[in-house]
Amino acid sequence: MPVLLSAAVSIAIGFIIIDLLWPQKSTFKDWFGVKVCLAVGTGSGIVSCIFFVCLVLSGSVKKNFIYSDFILLIICAVIYMLRKKKAFKEFVKTGSGIGIKKEFNFLYIAAIAVLLISIASFILRILHHPHGSWDAWNIYSLGARFIYRGGADWTAAFANPYHWTLPDYPLLLQGNIARSWNYSDHETILAPALLAFQFTFASIFLMITSVSIFSSKKQGIIAGMVLLGMPVYLFHASCLVADVPLGFFILALIVMYCAMDKIQGQNFGLVLLCGITAGLAAWTKNEGFILVISVPFARFVTITRHYGLHYFLKETGVFIAGLSPILIIILYFKLNVSSPEIFFIKPEMDSPLTPIFNQDIKTLFRSLTDISKYMLVAKVFAVKIVEIGKWFLLGFPIYLLLQGRIHKKQLKAGFYTSILILLIMISGYFTAFLAYPLDNLGWLMETTTLRLFIQVLPGILFVFFFFTAAPEEAGDRKIGYHGQGPGDPEAKL
Amino acid sequence: MILETRKEKNSNHSHNNKKMIKLNIILIVICLAVLAATTQHFFKEFKYFRLIRGSDEITRLEEKFSRIKYMLPPNGVIGYYSDQPHDSFTLSVARYSLSPRIIELDSNQTIIIGNFSQQSILKKYAEANSLYIVKKIDKNIVLFRKGID
Numbered sequence: 148m149p150v151l152l153s154a155a156v157s158i159a160i161g162f163i164i165i166d167l168l169w170p171q172k173s174t175f176k177d178w179f180g181v182k183v184c185l186a187v188g189t190g191s192g193i194v195s196c197i198f199f200v201c202l203v204l205s206g207s208v209k210k211n212f213i214y215s216d217f218i219l220l221i222i223c224a225v226i227y228m229l230r231k232k233k234a235f236k237e238f239v240k241t242g243s244g245i246g247i248k249k250e251f252n253f254l255y256i257a258a259i260a261v262l263l264i265s266i267a268s269f270i271l272r273i274l275h276h277p278h279g280s281w282d283a284w285n286i287y288s289l290g291a292r293f294i295y296r297g298g299a300d301w302t303a304a305f306a307n308p309y310h311w312t313l314p315d316y317p318l319l320l321q322g323n324i325a326r327s328w329n330y331s332d333h334e335t336i337l338a339p340a341l342l343a344f345q346f347t348f349a350s351i352f353l354m355i356t357s358v359s360i361f362s363s364k365k366q367g368i369i370a371g372m373v374l375l376g377m378p379v380y381l382f383h384a385s386c387l388v389a390d391v392p393l394g395f396f397i398l399a400l401i402v403m404y405c406a407m408d409k410i411q412g413q414n415f416g417l418v419l420l421c422g423i424t425a426g427l428a429a430w431t432k433n434e435g436f437i438l439v440i441s442v443p444f445a446r447f448v449t450i451t452r453h454y455g456l457h458y459f460l461k462e463t464g465v466f467i468a469g470l471s472p473i474l475i476i477i478l479y480f481k482l483n484v485s486s487p488e489i490f491f492i493k494p495e496m497d498s499p500l501t502p503i504f505n506q507d508i509k510t511l512f513r514s515l516t517d518i519s520k521y522m523l524v525a526k527v528f529a530v531k532i533v534e535i536g537k538w539f540l541l542g543f544p545i546y547l548l549l550q551g552r553i554h555k556k557q558l559k560a561g562f563y564t565s566i567l568i569l570l571i572m573i574s575g576y577f578t579a580f581l582a583y584p585l586d587n588l589g590w591l592m593e594t595t596t597l598r599l600f601i602q603v604l605p606g607i608l609f610v611f612f613f614f615t616a617a618p619e620e621a622g623d624r625k626i627g628y629h630g631q632g633p634g635d636p637e638a639k640l
Numbered sequence: 641m642i643l644e645t646r647k648e649k650n651s652n653h654s655h656n657n658k659k660m661i662k663l664n665i666i667l668i669v670i671c672l673a674v675l676a677a678t679t680q681h682f683f684k685e686f687k688y689f690r691l692i693r694g695s696d697e698i699t700r701l702e703e704k705f706s707r708i709k710y711m712l713p714p715n716g717v718i719g720y721y722s723d724q725p726h727d728s729f730t731l732s733v734a735r736y737s738l739s740p741r742i743i744e745l746d747s748n749q750t751i752i753i754g755n756f757s758q759q760s761i762l763k764k765y766a767e768a769n770s771l772y773i774v775k776k777i778d779k780n781i782v783l784f785r786k787g788i789d
Contacts, residue, residue, distance in 0.1 A: 253668070254667050254671065257671035260675060261674050261675060264675075264679060264682050265678055265681075265682075268681050271685040271689045272685050272688075274689055275688050275689045275691075275692040275693075275696060276688075276696055277696065277699065278696070278698045278736075284698060285736065288736070289736050289739060292740070293740050296739060298715075300715050300740060303715070303740060304740065304742070369667075369670055373674065375674065375678060376673060377677070378677055378678070378680070378681035381678075381681060382681070546666065546670075549666060550666075618663050618666060619663075
């Protein structure tokens with residue numbers, strides 16, 4: 148029960164912050180489903196940052212850390228009441244209005260069946276592998292145990308004087324697990340399992356709710372079902388590793404950039420939220436830094452031409468404002484608590500060293516110009532894509548061919564930003580493998596590539612279902628404009 | 641004129657019907673495919689569940705290591721030795737179970753956890769490093785201490 152309370156507090160904090168930063172014009176119930184899904188991840192990220200700050204300030208885990216959560220929740224709630232008093236009163240008066248239409252057909256029934264089967268599979272996996280996969284217990288739960296059990300010596304594992312673990316992994320998951328244990332006053336495997344459950348099904352519902360808004364309800368349900376229909380995704384989610392949470396933040400960021408096109412007017416609150424989300428992605432896993440770097444680049448390409456450099460600089464400033472508090476926490480962790488993982492490779496390298504895997508410049512140049520490496524990385528990428536997509540890889544082009552694509556007018560900056568972010572991320576992974584200096588590249592790729600694709604999978608599916616015309620709207624025209632879309636002022640949310 | 645309007649209506653109606661049929665076929669195919677994939681995954685997990693029945697290897701090893709927890713200092717470095725070249729699993733579970741103690745592949749520590757596949761190696765190792773057995777966790781895993789018993 149206390150573990151559930153810790154999750155509820157984090158979601159409440161997340162929701163209030165998101166709703167406060169959501170463009171003023173929208174009401175409480177606008178984008179409600181999207182906001183709740185975003186709150187699950189953002190809330191978890193924010194409370195883990197607060198937990199880390201408390202940990203650094205007090206030196207060890209203390210029971211009174213829980214008060215910091217409640218103080219933040221009360222502060223957020225008071226600000227929320229003051230700022231959204233009118234909207235909230237209206238909401239209470241008129242009822243939520245977040246009614247679910249009683250519209251049952253076989254698609255809805257199938258979706259519910261798929262969801263229930265997936266939840267059952269997830270629970271079964273947790274029951275027979277309660278500690279998750281190797282990385283889950285060897286990195287995330289181990290880190291959480293050091294934090295929770297370690298007292299004043301909690302940094303010992305991360306300072307890593309004996310080089311036996313991966314100490315510089317950011318602490319979003321570890322911090323959250325230790326925080327939940329602090330609520331329940333004992334270690335329970337329910338904490339990492341619940342966290343994984345939250346991120347997995349928040350991703351699924353974020354996919355459903357967002358695609359429902361940008362395209363159509365049926366399309367949203369299909370998108371969610373397809374994500375669940377890829378067992379590799381659900382398997383990795385129940386392995387309790389950080390790839391699905393990172394995938395959540397990538398999807399959340401993409402959804403918010405697309406939402407900017409849909410919501411008219413200036414959306415700097417959303418940009419601030421994007422900054423926070425990108426920061427939380429980097430606080431989840433080191434790969435999140437590629438996301439942080441990719442956003443300004445993608446926005447520069449997509450918005451400068453239409454809105455000018457001035458607007459881009461202003462937006463980037465706001466993005467950095469959202470990003471920087473979390474970046475400061477990450478930098479503090481990396482510089483003062485952990486020792487870099489790259490340390491493992493160091494003794495095998497000659498000097499002078501580059502910051503990339505601590506290898507000398509000649510070796511790096513050799514790696515980047517080695518055609519056989521390109522072939523190997525491309526081959527493993529292709530194999531893993533087939534492994535994830537399976538027959539869906541055939542289904543996607545057929546679906547696009549039958550449905551047609553949405554009108555060009557609907558493809559605005561947010562959509563192109565999403566594509567660029569995903570391309571930069573995949574290119575980043577590709578380049579990292581090319582630059583990897585040791586001989587065991589084949590083994591490294593075999594063990595990591597699939598998980599890297601799991602990170603970008605929800606984002607890729609979102610972009611696909613955004614781009615493809617919805618079933619309700621697809622007419623006999625193969626390619627054409629079907630219905631209202633993003634940026635359309637008359638579009639009903 | 642009326643006939644033409646009727647024809648137009650009929651053509652629109654059949655066009656809508658065709659569209660609906662096409663849409664429903666697409667949706668049925670997607671539903672069946674996703675249902676098949678998720679059901680297959682569910683049965684795979686169920687098979688594992690029936691095989692393992694709630695006692696996975698980590699939980700079993702953790703339970704074993706919990707028997708020596710109270711004999712160890714609350715933190716600091718504990719040595720580890722294994723006669724098997726690739727024994728990262730037991731070592732990692734030892735680290736996981738006994739954290740925040742740091743378990744290190746080092747025979748020079750005062751307290752050492754040993755994992756032996758052969759009893760003869762256990763005796764030789766103990767003699768060579770002046771160790772005595774504090775507790776035998778199971779037939780393979782032993783807790784040693786430096787010195788004479």
